[in-house]
Amino acid sequence: MTGFQEKDGVLHADGVSLSQIARDVGTPVYVYSAGVIEDQYKKLAGAFQKALPKHRQPLICYACKANSNVAVLNLLQGLGSGLEIVSEGELRRGLKAGFKGEQIVSTGVGKSQSEIAQCLKAGILQLNVESLPELEKINAVAAEVGIKAKVAFRLNPNVSGGGHSKISTGRKGDKFGIGIEVMEEAYARAAQMTHTDPVGLSMHLGSQVFEVAKFEEAFSKFPEIVTKLRSQGHSVKTLDIGGGFPIVYKDEQLLDLDSYAQWVNNIIVPLDTQIITEPGRYLVGGAGVILSEVVFVKETETKKHLIIDAAMNDLIRPAMYDSYHGVEPVQNRNAPWATYDIVGPICETGDTFSQGREMQSMKQGDLAVIKTAGAYGASMASNYNTRPMAPEVMTKDGHYAVIRERQTYEEIIGRDIIPDWSSKKTKAAS
Numbered sequence: 518m519t520g521f522q523e524k525d526g527v528l529h530a531d532g533v534s535l536s537q538i539a540r541d542v543g544t545p546v547y548v549y550s551a552g553v554i555e556d557q558y559k560k561l562a563g564a565f566q567k568a569l570p571k572h573r574q575p576l577i578c579y580a581c582k583a584n585s586n587v588a589v590l591n592l593l594q595g596l597g598s599g600l601e602i603v604s605e606g607e608l609r610r611g612l613k614a615g616f617k618g619e620q621i622v623s624t625g626v627g628k629s630q631s632e633i634a635q636c637l638k639a640g641i642l643q644l645n646v647e648s649l650p651e652l653e654k655i656n657a658v659a660a661e662v663g664i665k666a667k668v669a670f671r672l673n674p675n676v677s678g679g680g681h682s683k684i685s686t687g688r689k690g691d692k693f694g695i696g697i698e699v700m701e702e703a704y705a706r707a708a709q710m711t712h713t714d715p716v717g718l719s720m721h722l723g724s725q726v727f728e729v730a731k732f733e734e735a736f737s738k739f740p741e742i743v744t745k746l747r748s749q750g751h752s753v754k755t756l757d758i759g760g761g762f763p764i765v766y767k768d769e770q771l772l773d774l775d776s777y778a779q780w781v782n783n784i785i786v787p788l789d790t791q792i793i794t795e796p797g798r799y800l801v802g803g804a805g806v807i808l809s810e811v812v813f814v815k816e817t818e819t820k821k822h823l824i825i826d827a828a829m830n831d832l833i834r835p836a837m838y839d840s841y842h843g844v845e846p847v848q849n850r851n852a853p854w855a856t857y858d859i860v861g862p863i864c865e866t867g868d869t870f871s872q873g874r875e876m877q878s879m880k881q882g883d884l885a886v887i888k889t890a891g892a893y894g895a896s897m898a899s900n901y902n903t904r905p906m907a908p909e910v911m912t913k914d915g916h917y918a919v920i921r922e923r924q925t926y927e928e929i930i931g932r933d934i935i936p937d938w939s940s941k942k943t944k945a946a947s
């Protein structure tokens with residue numbers, strides 16, 4: 518039994534009762550199905566296997582900003598995935614999970630000195646460069662550590678691709694990438710520098726890109742610029758075509774993966790480069806839920822508030838992007854329907870998962886899941902309201918393991934320091 522399914526009236530993950538997990542680990546808790554992650558990886562790899570020749574299969578570099586738990590990374594590494602990182606922290610997680618340097622690509626508009634140095638020392642496949650000042654910095658850091666940096670330039674295609682303005686990254690005014698008009702200059706500059714080796718181009722349009730036509734519009738900028746660069750004597754060995762593969766949160770019409778892969782075969786494969794992709798959400802989003810307990814059902818004159826113990830610090834997406842997440846009870850799944858505003862305990866009206874949601878009626882102490890929370894849930898979590906970060910659990914074939922423990926209050930509060938000069942210090946300490 519793979520994924521989230523009802524068994525004997527109770528919701529299970531990979532055959533493990535979610536009631537059991539709540540009893541053992543407490544709530545709120547993230548629960549990830551390893552079975553679903555594996556299936557998603559195989560589906561994506563399978564679409565490429567069908568459409569692309571064997572020698573041009575892409576390196577699927579999981580964009581671990583979606584979910585960076587080391588156990589999740591380790592699972593994907595075992596399936597043959599590479600890794601896309603955007604910080605030194607993610608690099609460290611990737612190395613801990615078992616990725617080799619040559620399986621890792623690094624993106625990000627504000628790479629730090631230390632991040633660049635660590636990437637170079639780890640021997641990563643390429644640094645995706647987002648600006649000319651960054652190129653200069655990479656060259657300087659590379660000279661310091663004595664390792665030539667393989668750089669790929671992130672092309673800003675000026676195409677609006679993402680499913681929400683805040684997750685669209687390919688428009689001209691966005692902070693990402695380099696305009697096509699300066700690409701030749703950037704490539705030439707990297708070729709002249711002592712410690713950079715320009716190896717290719719990259720692109721990432723945004724997240725939740727539903728239409729193949731959007732990818733097509735953006736990727737169709739590649740052939741002309743690749744041909745131009747090659748005619749100027751440069752080599753273009755890699756094309757990183759980014760992520761953005763969408764998932765269903767409610768009733769969205771999904772990208773047709775087969776026609777996407779077919780298009781990659783028609784346009785990217787003839788350019789004769791190594792191909793890299795960077796899926797994040799697609800691999801892990803639907804694999805995770807937040808398991809939460811109903812704290813109270815608060816009835817007012819106008820509304821019923823279902824107050825659960827998960828909050829916006831555990832899943833910021835509804836507050837940040839107005840995003841939809843399904844909510845379901847773990848037990849009593851055939852209860853009569855009711856209408857709720859589903860909210861967390863945080864002191865913000867924005868701490869609302871859904872307004873006017875029709876679902877099975879629930880009572881204090883019942884368990885609910887917030888669905889499709891495997892991507893950009895735990896990885897965007899915070900300690901707002903001094904709430905400890907929730908633990909993470911992974912399920913597989915009827916078993917579960919805690920893959921991150923619940924944060925302790927000491928871990929959060931213990932880092933605060935009252936300065937010596939504070940008049941309150943003696944009082945607080947005494």
Ligand SMILES: Cc1ncc(COP(=O)(O)O)c(C=O)c1O
Pocket residue numbers: 580582583601624625686721723724725759760761762795796797798799
């Ligand atoms: C450079 C880059 N690559 C890949 C991704 C992954 O996107 P998604 O999770 O939509 O596949 C992101 C997401 O922000 C990104 O910024």
